[in-house]
Amino acid sequence: MIQYEFPLSERIRSLLRLEDLYERFEHFSAKTAGFEHHFALQTLFEIIEIGARADLKSDLLQELERQRTTLEALRSNPQISEDALDRILQEIEQTSARLLEVTGKFGQHIRENEWLMGIKQRMSIPGGVCEFDIPSYHFWLNHEAMVRQYDLVAWMKPLLPIRDGVAIVLRLLRDSGKTHQYVARNGMFQQMSGGKLVQLLRVDMPDELIGVPELSANKYAINIRFTSPGGEVRPKTLDCDVTFTLTYCNL
Numbered sequence: 001m002i003q004y005e006f007p008l009s010e011r012i013r014s015l016l017r018l019e020d021l022y023e024r025f026e027h028f029s030a031k032t033a034g035f036e037h038h039f040a041l042q043t044l045f046e047i048i049e050i051g052a053r054a055d056l057k058s059d060l061l062q063e064l065e066r067q068r069t070t071l072e073a074l075r076s077n078p079q080i081s082e083d084a085l086d087r088i089l090q091e092i093e094q095t096s097a098r099l100l101e102v103t104g105k106f107g108q109h110i111r112e113n114e115w116l117m118g119i120k121q122r123m124s125i126p127g128g129v130c131e132f133d134i135p136s137y138h139f140w141l142n143h144e145a146m147v148r149q150y151d152l153v154a155w156m157k158p159l160l161p162i163r164d165g166v167a168i169v170l171r172l173l174r175d176s177g178k179t180h181q182y183v184a185r186n187g188m189f190q191q192m193s194g195g196k197l198v199q200l201l202r203v204d205m206p207d208e209l210i211g212v213p214e215l216s217a218n219k220y221a222i223n224i225r226f227t228s229p230g231g232e233v234r235p236k237t238l239d240c241d242v243t244f245t246l247t248y249c250n251l
Helices: 010-029 034-050 056-072 082-101 114-123 135-141 145-175
Strands: 002-007 178-184 188-192 200-205 212-217 221-227 242-249
Touching (some): 002 010, 002 212, 010 034, 010 145, 034 114, 034 135, 034 145, 056 145, 200 212, 200 221, 221 242
Antiparallel strands (some): 178 242, 212 221
């Protein structure tokens, strides 16, 4: 199955973007080639840009506290594992404590590093970080991989509490999902929402089906159109029935 996630609020959209960027950074920073560490640093700058929202930290703390209160109320539920509940509550408590220790603007240590900010500025120019543009960056990229990895880990470390907070919130959001199977007749599906607000919709479809879901939704209706993948041909709605699962996630 191929899975597609569609956030229906700007807040969840930002969290999903951050999750993707943190995973990308982890992937490239674990490599050893200079070009791979270039992309790791570029990803780090993107994380700083998205995470610069002044209310990101407070939003995460408020959501974690709300989830902690909700989960604590489940202790008397015989269908809930006490051990699993204790683990997630401990994780929330530890992550909240680390978030509270974060001071200043998100990524301020990067912004105060003139060398890094010079590289960031040049990266906005196509081909702007060649060796003749920033010789010191060329030197860094050709340094030992272990040295570069040490630097990348050090630059990322102050940003990890946000990563952990994002991971918990998204995991709880996904775990809240209620899944149903539907059929899109001639590639089209519509369902009235009845005023219900959903934060995340997940579409799962067979990987052998050559098609891509396009989704639009509000509190009144959910519309999904399954189209051809595109390429050189303009995408068009599939002319066959498509069986898929739709998961509704809401914190």
